[in-house]
Amino acid sequence: MKRIQSMIPVFLITACMITYSTSCTTGRKEADLILTDGVVYTVDPQFTTAEAIAVKDRRIIDTGTTEEITKRYSAPRVVDLQGAFVYPGWIDAHCHFFGYGMNLNSADLVGTRSVEEIITILQTHHGKQGGAWITGRGWDQNDWEVMEFPDRTMLDEHFPDIPVLLRRIDGHAAWVNTKALELAGVTPETKVDGGSVLLKDGLPSGILIDNAIDLVDRQVPPPSREEIVQALHQAETNCFRVGLTSVNDAGLPASTIRLIDSLYRAGDLKIRINAWLSATAENFTEYVEKGPRQNDYLTVNTLKLFADGALGSRGARMIEPYTDDPGNSGLFVTPGEVLENQCRKAYEHGFIVATHCIGDAANRRMLQIYGRILGGDNDRRWRIEHAQVIHPDDFELFGRYRITPSVQPTHATSDMYWAEQRLGPERMEGAYAYRRLLDENGWLADGSDFPVEDINPLYGFYAATVRKDHAGVPGGGFMPEQALTREEALRAMTIWAARAAFEEHLKGSIEKGKLADLVITDKDLMTAPDEELFRIPVKATYSGGELVYEAGE
Template sequence: GPVTVELYRRWDSEGRLQTRIAVYLSDGEPVEWWAAEGDASTPATDRLRVVGVKLFADGALGSRGAALLEPYSDDPDNRGLLVTDPDTLAAHAIRALELGLQPAIHAIGDRGNRVALEAIERGRLDGDGPPSRIEHAQVIALDDIPRFAELDVIASVQPTHATSDMYWAEDRVGPERIEGAYAWRRLREAGVELACGSDFPVEKANPFHGLYAAVTRQDREGWPEGGWRPEERMTREEAMACFTRDAAAAAGMADEVGSLSVGKRADFLILDRDPMAAPTEEIWTIRVLRTVIGGETVYEEAAR
């Protein structure tokens, strides 16, 4: 909201903002504040910009609050819940697009994802705007997977959700719906753009935990052998791009950051090992020795 954005702005003006922040406003009052004065009082800078609006379609799978098209396999009287009425969700998405802001819709269940796609489609009919994104995109009806690409919707996924949920996910949704759950390979093959993140503080912020989960679909003890639903794994190259170049593109910053390229800002990490060559089981243990933002060292590991 406004208070947080203005705090970031002050830190930025004082030279205290040591990372880049792409802000997603809460819907409602913060969006109207931004429409009235936010862009003037808090212009985009090198390290701070408002890029979108966070919206919510449904709840979480673990609590059986994710909205499903059919009842939960382990709770047959429950289909989860929509936390925002579909018409209201569509209206918020349309308003975001009118302001040039990116709708980012939390959707976990297959009904939640369908409602989110429908809201985005209604918004697109009112005019062009930045590509929308669906946060989590965890359980998707197979028929809806191609719609992500058709509507230019980015699937913003968190690989550690798969490895946190794999112990009970099939119990929740059953053997048929699990085919469209945490389905990174299916999404890629359908031409869907993916972006990877952590969902901190729900999961650990460490990106190497996410990179490890993306390429192994195992927990950090190596279970299950061969990975959970290994056909949906990413390659190391895909996972690295998903956490860097593709994540930057998803926030509208593809021309500035996300890769070491001529003309882009000098944002990079120095690591203790090469994540593309380290033994697979060691990926999650990789340490950051130095963080550089815009050519400035903002973090350096203390001598060990």
């Protein structure tokens, strides 16, 4: 009998070891969060689905069926998804997060249909906000009955003593009044490299194109630190509401990056940001020459350059003149030799280069510069931002030099009403050609360019796959042969967007070891009717396993 009693503790110890040295009563590993009974699109290489996810220390530790995960793990928080659909946190591959936040305090002119409507909005806005300047953004003359640039006349009539600066929807043109021109010292003789001061009757008309905007913009008083932080928090809240957990902010000064970094260090910002560097001397010294940096929240590994302007303001550089403006071929906003020198510095220090290219001439110039530096097959992941109009002879350069097309599908459905009038039918064959770009490179990244377009990534998902506006126009889709599949569109806003920034080891798919950034919806993006895609609301958003947005809360 004594011998049998002495064996009992040994038996119990052995049983505990068999159950992974955890509690002898449960035998389960500890997690912080378990999500069960959902449809989980992992967006792994096989595009597999799961039912449940286990999260610990901000990272995914396992996926599987509900039965598998609940048998393996216990957690203080267990969420029954009740059949809801889960995706990797959505990533905007090209936007202006900081600018969007700052614009929230300016007059919103998106969707306006006339100068008179804008004047009314400005009067209401200034009556509430006050201030020494009136600023706004979002007007688009292509939405008006008369599709022509306005002039300063109406602004002068209603705001003779207050300077006014109103950026066009694309940010590449601005409409200002006489007071603003006077403060900036703009005269009929003013010349700007990479920009234009438009004249009317021999005087500045009030329209500034591309680099000429800076003449007035630098006169606007800078916001306080408190105002900037408040704007960033509101922008973050808005992003989480639509399922964005990461953004690529396309061009920032060193001072803004330092501020963002300080907020992360203080635990005061949660959205993940890839902060692209504007091509300033300070950024080259402080960041480029020290090499890329990356942590869970902030990545600095990309240099943002500009080759040309925008199509809507006829600043995009074309090989041949615009069809609707035969004397104008657009602008190269940065000299070619400067761009090539900046690219070589970026290459030397291991940075990605992301260059804004809209017109076919701008795309050709940058593809050739990239080609001279990259030399052939490589994994540098240099990018063409927008890749909006490509000459047929130049598509193959994307594949030859492994250049990432970074596209914004809502640009196609925003521009489709007037693009052919501007470009002509022949050039349209190489415009908004996302299918062809994907086929050349094998993958692409998808963003919105917000605030140029709406912040909601499902608008881009809908535009990429359906190629219609929200009214279902045109019936057969705009250039439908260039549409992406739903799987491709989801990859483009998750794993491919992460890959474009060398972040695929951190995020972009629901796989073990990656950050638990998750988006939940009640409807399935893969099967919902076309007309419902852009209306699907986000039910919840998680950042690193933390619930940062829940509908109704």
